[in-house]
Amino acid sequence: MEKKFQIFVSSTYEDLKDERNEIIKAVLEMGHIPVGMEMFSAADEEQWKVIARTIDSVDYYAVVVAHRYGSVTSEGISYTEKEFDYASSKGVPVLGFVIDDVAPWPSTRTESDSKKLKKLAAFKTKVKARLVQFWSNRDDLRGKFSVALMKSIINTPRTGWVRADEVAGPLVTKELTRLSSENAALRDQVDSMKKAVTESENAVGRAMRVLAKNEVRFQLRKTANWKEADRYTLSLADIFGYVAPNLIDENSSLGVAQDLALKVLRGPKYFKNWPIGKNQTAEIIADFAALDLVEPSKKKHQVSDTNTYWSLTKLGKKLLQEFRKVKLEEGLAELPEQSDATNG
Structure with a gap:
């Protein structure tokens, strides 16, 4: 049966709309399921609970960082960084993509707040602490994302998702598990009995001789x-x-x-x-x-x-x-x- 994986796409929004669209298209073309802020309403504490539950259920987490830090939560960090920290803490495989410092970029999509610039630099350092890819434009990002996701699926396989009509129900699965365990136990017993019989026959033969x-x-x-x-x-x-x-x-x-x-x-x-x-x-x-x-x-x-x-x-x-x-x-x-x- 065909398995699909759910990928959470995290980034600032207004400055990276085009780049996010490229990643989402890549996910869909690979037959998987993209999830991101487009699916959520305005960021607030209640909405964060929904985001956290979503991250709990995804298979992979992709973060894209450019030259903006984004809106800040009550804890003083951006929602993108908060999502990154949460996914990391939950052990979700993280795919990091940071824009190359020398890549051309419009000044209108660059952070101007000095405090946020410092936080952005610190956040980039945190992301770079993992294995990351550096990108220069949206086409470059899409290609590197597709390759990174395929490698992660191979090297870090996850549970994934399948159609409900392609898998056995919970009762059938439970019964199959029970029968499998029982079968294994019976095989062990048969092997033990065969071994005991063989040892007994060998001992009788030795004693006779x-x-x-x-x-x-x-x-x-x-x-x-x-x-x-x-x-x-x-x-x-x-x-x-x-x-x-x-x-x-x-x-x-x-x-x-x-x-x-x-x-x-x-x-x-x-x-x-x-x-x-x-x-x-x-x-x-x-x-x-x-x-x-x-x-x-x-x-x-x-x-x-x-x-x-x-x-x-x-x-x-x-x-x-x-x-x-x-x-x-x-x-x-x-x-x-x-x-x-x-x-x-």
């Missing part, structure tokens, strides 16, 4: 006599698959030893009190904890209960899920052997 590569040698006894114990070697992956199901809720260290013995012997033929050594069991659990697969149980127990209890972490549950999925897909899932031992 580590468990599969490491083997554990341990003794398993069927009687109270350790000299009669048999020796076994299993991967940590096999051991995790055996003991993890009872760690979904929680299990004691002794329960972990009993579960491992139950699986290895394929039945409750083991010695009930630490069929696998307490230290060996602790090392196996420590390996699982190092891989963030188990953690101390958060459940409360009686003060008299001196057992240590463990539970699967989120990663441990995810890994067990993958273990069970593989076994189910291969048709190898087995019913758990029944143990007559009680944990703890």
Whole structure:
């Protein structure tokens, strides 16, 4: 949609009628909207409020200065200078055009009041403190104004104006803004979930590889006599698959030893009190904890209960899920052997 900009043209009036007309024509030919003193009645305090509101809504402010200071307000400054100060204070982009000192100019359009001459000189100095263009006649002014306005529109873009039938209503705009924000939030959530899933999959894969590569040698006894114990070697992956199901809720260290013995012997033929050594069991659990697969149980127990209890972490549950999925897909899932031992 085509955007138009509103340009406030400020200057003294009687001495710069022709020059103002050239600028206004240039604004119109560029497809924008000129605003100036021609649109206002005689300058007074009430009219100043209207001028100030107008400057508040314009996109660019152009000031043209020649050799007159103009009518003075109650504050002792000209209306042109007051408009310039107000536009500057509001952050409106200012385009300044000051007549060249050597340019020919009719004496009838030159300031004769000595006090106003001093104020005019001070005002010119204020305007020149910004980036300004010096002009010598109305054609020169028009050309330099057109170029300056185009550069300002490019370098200092403003809100501008469009036809009401070319833009969505406030309710539609509000809804579009809400939907855009909601869409952005959902995209962030999806990205976070994808990242979390990827990280989880990577962590599960790493844990699987580590468990599969490491083997554990341990003794398993069927009687109270350790000299009669048999020796076994299993991967940590096999051991995790055996003991993890009872760690979904929680299990004691002794329960972990009993579960491992139950699986290895394929039945409750083991010695009930630490069929696998307490230290060996602790090392196996420590390996699982190092891989963030188990953690101390958060459940409360009686003060008299001196057992240590463990539970699967989120990663441990995810890994067990993958273990069970593989076994189910291969048709190898087995019913758990029944143990007559009680944990703890």
